[in-house]
Amino acid sequence: MSVSPTAAAAPSAGAADWRSSPPANDYTVDELMIVALSECFVDGDQACNGMASFIPVTAFQLALRTHAPDLVWLAGAVGLDPQPDRVPASTLEAPLWRNSVMYVEQYGDFWNFALNGRWLQKFCVGAAQLDKFGNGNNSVIGAEYHKPRVRLPGTAGLGDMGSIGKQLYYWNPNHNPRAIVDRVDFVSCAGWLGGGDERRALGLAGGPELVITNLCVMDFEPTSRHMRLKSLHPGISIEQVQAATGFEVLVPDGAIGLTRVPTEHEVHLIRHVIDPDGMRLREFGK
């Protein structure tokens, strides 16, 4: 038997630092969003990312290096537990899969894992349109599907992930009323559908959990399944969120918390270890 005694310790290197690190003074909103998303992933979760998913990819790697060393990351639904040099220019190309433990074949294997309710519990969704019940749209803008005003890329894996029991985490770096809308023009990712029990009545487990934007974090009120403010990013007001949203966001009674500020250690990891080329800023049009 040739197991190295250091193998188990390796993934949690630096674990001591992250708990005691003070809040950063110079964090930016991309880092705040990444930290907020990272907190959603805990030891034992399995997570994968799709195309152009710089914020989720950075968040997975941050979680692996801090509170969730036993998170299982299936990079681009292809490379298991890879060791990329840094976040590359594509989140669905070979540089991300460096030193993978396994290559997962899509037709034969990936969907075996994904469709099985026990594996790949959480999925991060980037949708062109997202509505108050957490339904996503990457298909078409306009009233008639076959006469679209705007043809979007297409549902890809979202049309599956929304329906097969996953917990959905939406992220959007550009919170605006055309992106976060009252009703999507077309449902290409099933959220809470018409709200209330409608999703469960169809036998669908899972569903939208959180929405993380450049302004705030939102969840869904458990009875109506209506989008609800959970925390404001520092410096953002309820009014700013409301003005940027295409419907009236629910606001819980009492004080609204602030989204946790990244620590110095987290900022260091994101900027200098995980994504030194700043690929995450591409999501902000930079």
Added chain:
Amino acid sequence: MSVSPTAAAAPSAGAADWRSSPPANDYTVDELMIVALSECFVDGDQACNGMASFIPVTAFQLALRTHAPDLVWLAGAVGLDPQPDRVPASTLEAPLWRNSVMYVEQYGDFWNFALNGRWLQKFCVGAAQLDKFGNGNNSVIGAEYHKPRVRLPGTAGLGDMGSIGKQLYYWNPNHNPRAIVDRVDFVSCAGWLGGGDERRALGLAGGPELVITNLCVMDFEPTSRHMRLKSLHPGISIEQVQAATGFEVLVPDGAIGLTRVPTEHEVHLIRHVIDPDGMRLREFGK
């Protein structure tokens, strides 16, 4: 480009010999059966074998070395176009797959090929019981399935191959009235079912073509789909066939032909090149 100019010529080495070789004087019945089965396979066919299939495996290799150099052999449903040293002790173990061009994975790939009507046109069936309409039984002997008098190995791939449009070639080295029966106790391989149009009415293409035994070759009368004598092995009489069969075999009008005798070249290939260890004799209890 690195294609050798000799590549295309290699499979047909010896092609000149087999056409001009005279009938052998000292052939045995195993060789006669192998030659008869070999003639069923022509260039462009794809064929595979299952367990304990020494006669089919030898027949495929004989066809490849004589009249059908472009036959595609998927050995044991695993190894494509292998180059075994000789017929090994198992027709479903690694020595058969020596120098394969491809390993076919069973769950993901083999049944993609087999279920698709365009590939793997012909399948050789060894069945414990075979009836007058070409139905096969490898499940149970006895009237009640769950209280069997004899538990046979099970349907394995026959339960598929009989139903998915293949042409079925039965072989049986021990023609006797308990093996070739009026009605099988249990249909685990679909033949012509109750005869006539019954198979086609279920939408099943393909079906039983030939039965090659140690006494004769039989086909199925095109209207009734009843088993019919096609040729007698040299030295065998109609009466001997009838006595060894559990129902009245149809006999066509006119003279019954003789099964073609192996040539000296064919006997040489079988005995000294393809199966020098005589593994084919295991099917005759030797």
Added chain:
Amino acid sequence: MAQVKLTSVAEAMTLVGDGDVVAIQNMATQAAPMGLVRELIRQGRRDLGAVCLVGGIPIDWLAAAGCLNRLIGAAVSMEQFGLCQRYRKAVEAQQIRVEELSETALNARLGAGARNLPFLPTRGLIGTDLIAINDNLVMLDDPFGGLPVVACRALVPDVALIHCHRADRYGNVQYEPTALWPDLGIMPKAATRVIVSAEEIVHTDVLRRNPDRTVLPGFMVDAVVEIPWGAHPTSFNPNYGYDTGMHLAWTKAARDDDATAVFLERYVTGPANQVEYLDRVGGASRMAALARWEITA
């Protein structure tokens, strides 16, 4: 993904309970997880259901030891070594009930189980007598107006038992380039729990050299055990061939109740561990001969 799954065979096999449905990798004389199966027998597990594509000697030993009361599979045979006689007798005595499926139907049942679908269809089996006697198969019209199919109900085994060439302590499983039988392709993905024995436990970095050879991710595996020669007396290509002498000794012993009991005590329940087992079946020199594929007559 540092959750350690490496354990002892005795500990691993406590993941199997009496009455469980146990999917067992095997093809006639190939690739059975024999070290795991022997431990099942040693621990005296009862009323098991076995799932196999084509089961061989592991099914016969489990039947001989009285561990099985049902089987779901396409065939049971040791190919050149004939039918499994103890299994056959137990079925004929109605001690084991058989759900007999074609290969596509078994794949469909397991495939539906893996993918959390209620069923998958096949066009195999149509016209045979195997559909009417099986509550897990039903004819279903094509909603698009084509030919009907056989709907095969999802099967989720409680446990899958797999043998592999190498694994790491986290349960990532690798195979050498070789024929992959359906058991490996779908059984562990359908089962609720997965137990793996490996010829060798290696550092994860060894697996990273050939990520295309990893066939199961650690997150699907519940326990991994190091058992060298763990498929003996079945073959494990390319490492070693099947043991002809051992198969013949078994088929001879299986004819007689007393000889069967002696055989099982000597080779299955008697040896305290894999080292003792290997000593009793011929030790290092015999294993070396198997590695040269010399014992194949």
Added chain:
Amino acid sequence: MAQVKLTSVAEAMTLVGDGDVVAIQNMATQAAPMGLVRELIRQGRRDLGAVCLVGGIPIDWLAAAGCLNRLIGAAVSMEQFGLCQRYRKAVEAQQIRVEELSETALNARLGAGARNLPFLPTRGLIGTDLIAINDNLVMLDDPFGGLPVVACRALVPDVALIHCHRADRYGNVQYEPTALWPDLGIMPKAATRVIVSAEEIVHTDVLRRNPDRTVLPGFMVDAVVEIPWGAHPTSFNPNYGYDTGMHLAWTKAARDDDATAVFLERYVTGPANQVEYLDRVGGASRMAALARWEITA
């Protein structure tokens, strides 16, 4: 199996007819059979239906050249290089009609086509608006009383276009150990005809050294063509990365009709063969840089 399938790209692409449904291997910026696609455009094929999981630049070039009138797929995107603008405009102008499927639904349609089944089920898409608008999808009750499924009608493309690392003259196709996208796993098995381009044509004996790497048997392949750098400007792992400059040049040209026409003439219809194409896109020095994965910004 000596039937020779090796031919020229011009001859191979005559296997595609006007109006055919053509399945094209591709994933955003990866592994598209670009040499074959450019020849389709050069030959002026019309009214094609494209099938892709996630189509990128080949779909945009086909749309720009007016070859497509329908698309069946899960997405069309060049990932970091954005949406395919010519495709998008053609859809918005109702020149291309889209059948949009989730990944499991596309796999189910192709899987049913490969296996000669009338349909395969999925539990994806339930609750979305994509079912009601698609005649090839229908809700179906589970005959065993469980949850309903989405039945996905079999899809049999007329032709599949595949690029691979190596092949022999008989059409046996090998891939290097790398990520395998679903297109390769199922598209060529579902299609009536299969055309393969290979980085290199080798002697069959080269394939026999690694039979586990052979992904398509020669009997499934109708034509094979040698096209080195045949996936350029998409990536072909591990041989070379995608060409960032070429993708950016295209996204810039695609904004304007005239610039699009100039681009297509220069890079697609103009070059008489692969050597001329490679010269125009930068020649040997640029290919060497792509082989080092240096152009990935």
